[in-house]
Amino acid sequence: MITGEQKPIKEIIKIVELYKSLLILGCGTCVKTCFAGGEDEVAVLASALRLAFQKTGKKIQVKEFTIERQCENEFIQEAASEVAQSDAVLSLACGAGVQAIAKRYAAVPVLPGVNTTFIGIQESRGIFTEECSGCGNCELAKFGGICPVTRCAKKILNGPCGGSQNGKCEINPDTDCAWHLIIDRLTALDLMDNLKAYIPPKNWSTSLSGGPRKLIREDHII
Amino acid sequence: MKTEPLSNLQKILSQGKFAVTGECGPPRGANQDVIAKKIELLKGYVDAVNVTDNQTAIVRMSSIAASAHLVSAGLEPIMQMVVRDRNRIAIQSDIMGAYSLGIRNILCLSGDHQKFGSQPDALNVFDIDSMNLIRAVKDMRDQGKDMSGYDLDVAPAMFIGAAANPFADPFEYRVLRLAKKIDAGADFIQTQCIYNMDRFKEWIKRAADQGLTEKAFILGGVTPLKSAGMARYMNSKVAGMDVPDEIIKRMDGAAKDKQVEEGLKICIETIEQLREIDGVSGVHIMAIGWEEVVARIVKEAGLKK
Numbered sequence: 001m002i003t004g005e006q007k008p009i010k011e012i013i014k015i016v017e018l019y020k021s022l023l024i025l026g027c028g029t030c031v032k033t034c035f036a037g038g039e040d041e042v043a044v045l046a047s048a049l050r051l052a053f054q055k056t057g058k059k060i061q062v063k064e065f066t067i068e069r070q071c072e073n074e075f076i077q078e079a080a081s082e083v084a085q086s087d088a089v090l091s092l093a094c095g096a097g098v099q100a101i102a103k104r105y106a107a108v109p110v111l112p113g114v115n116t117t118f119i120g121i122q123e124s125r126g127i128f129t130e131e132c133s134g135c136g137n138c139e140l141a142k143f144g145g146i147c148p149v150t151r152c153a154k155k156i157l158n159g160p161c162g163g164s165q166n167g168k169c170e171i172n173p174d175t176d177c178a179w180h181l182i183i184d185r186l187t188a189l190d191l192m193d194n195l196k197a198y199i200p201p202k203n204w205s206t207s208l209s210g211g212p213r214k215l216i217r218e219d220h221i222i
Numbered sequence: 223m224k225t226e227p228l229s230n231l232q233k234i235l236s237q238g239k240f241a242v243t244g245e246c247g248p249p250r251g252a253n254q255d256v257i258a259k260k261i262e263l264l265k266g267y268v269d270a271v272n273v274t275d276n277q278t279a280i281v282r283m284s285s286i287a288a289s290a291h292l293v294s295a296g297l298e299p300i301m302q303m304v305v306r307d308r309n310r311i312a313i314q315s316d317i318m319g320a321y322s323l324g325i326r327n328i329l330c331l332s333g334d335h336q337k338f339g340s341q342p343d344a345l346n347v348f349d350i351d352s353m354n355l356i357r358a359v360k361d362m363r364d365q366g367k368d369m370s371g372y373d374l375d376v377a378p379a380m381f382i383g384a385a386a387n388p389f390a391d392p393f394e395y396r397v398l399r400l401a402k403k404i405d406a407g408a409d410f411i412q413t414q415c416i417y418n419m420d421r422f423k424e425w426i427k428r429a430a431d432q433g434l435t436e437k438a439f440i441l442g443g444v445t446p447l448k449s450a451g452m453a454r455y456m457n458s459k460v461a462g463m464d465v466p467d468e469i470i471k472r473m474d475g476a477a478k479d480k481q482v483e484e485g486l487k488i489c490i491e492t493i494e495q496l497r498e499i500d501g502v503s504g505v506h507i508m509a510i511g512w513e514e515v516v517a518r519i520v521k522e523a524g525l526k527k
Contacts, residue, residue: 158353162385171338
């Protein structure tokens, strides 16, 4: 999933307080799972904002609405009338959702209420870890299913570096050394030969380095 | 290739002489007098000098420029190059430029993560890794081609170095990675500072068993300890460093005003031991910010210069 984290309330207030009528728009998929922008988070943020505006004597109407996915047109459509009645939309979706809403509803400013963090998993309740960089050229087969591009702080393809100690990364004792995990896993799978092979420089043209990407599925275009 | 040595360092090593390399950290500013002073302290005592590339991710004068100052002063540089700050385009271009300035040795490194530096907000690059860098420099030299396969007019012919850390984990994998670096094109290897001699000996024995010490020259790294506090700090805070208890105890055992002497004694003993180990071709003395001590270490360790 795509993970995100709600922005600090002070930052949110600063970007929304210019408007008279604000719609907080939640998203019921990824950001709901990581407790950043689902229906519950919309309700909590709305209450906090109302209270804050009351305290400072600002007359701003705060409305709440959540759709299943802000990144898909059929769901975005459901928010049309709510958006039309607001001066601004505070989207609690990921960056893709914010932009999809902005693209669809050109008449109102669409503001981000969440910092999109990464593509990851919920390792245990409340703990999310980054697993994929979306580089466009998956090489997990070589690395025992552990991605050094994402999980090694130096993106080393022929690792590990000299800073790996006791299975931890030099940048943070709480961060596992991806290469330590790769070696353990390939050893367990009896695939140590993978490690002896020289891995050539990565082709980054399929990543963001090649400019904004577009995926075209001719077979699905109607 | 290699009919004529590419550099003085290669010449010394090929002749089977025990090589001595030092280290010079460029200044945090544009003052070339700082470099001149360090050159004065090192010249005549070492065969070549590593010039660091924004070490610990703190912004300094570039290693290329500082290396060029060394060339002009007649002291041979080993230009360090990290893949943290440059993509492959800049790396190849800088290597060509460095060669044109008379730089003949390169040490290929990943680089300390910028998190430890003075500007942790910076974007890092890591377009290629240190292994890829070694191979790229080798291909430029031996094939005369850049990474795209383009034939270079004059190819930079560098004597290629890489780093190895026998003290990082997982230990079993360290020799395999050394083999990979040598296979990628490393002509010489400089190791992380050696305090744990037992572990170093085990590592180099495994390397020798695989014939690696025949394929590349291994220079053992040493850094004189200044105090027991420094020994403890290096052991616990510096990534990939292993300072055993007996070394810390030895430093503790010396009176406060005698700890510098004790540290030098340990360093000199380490060098003497290194000279006795099969497969060790030289010593790399890392005394960054303490260049004045290098001459003394070289003399007292009996490394005739």
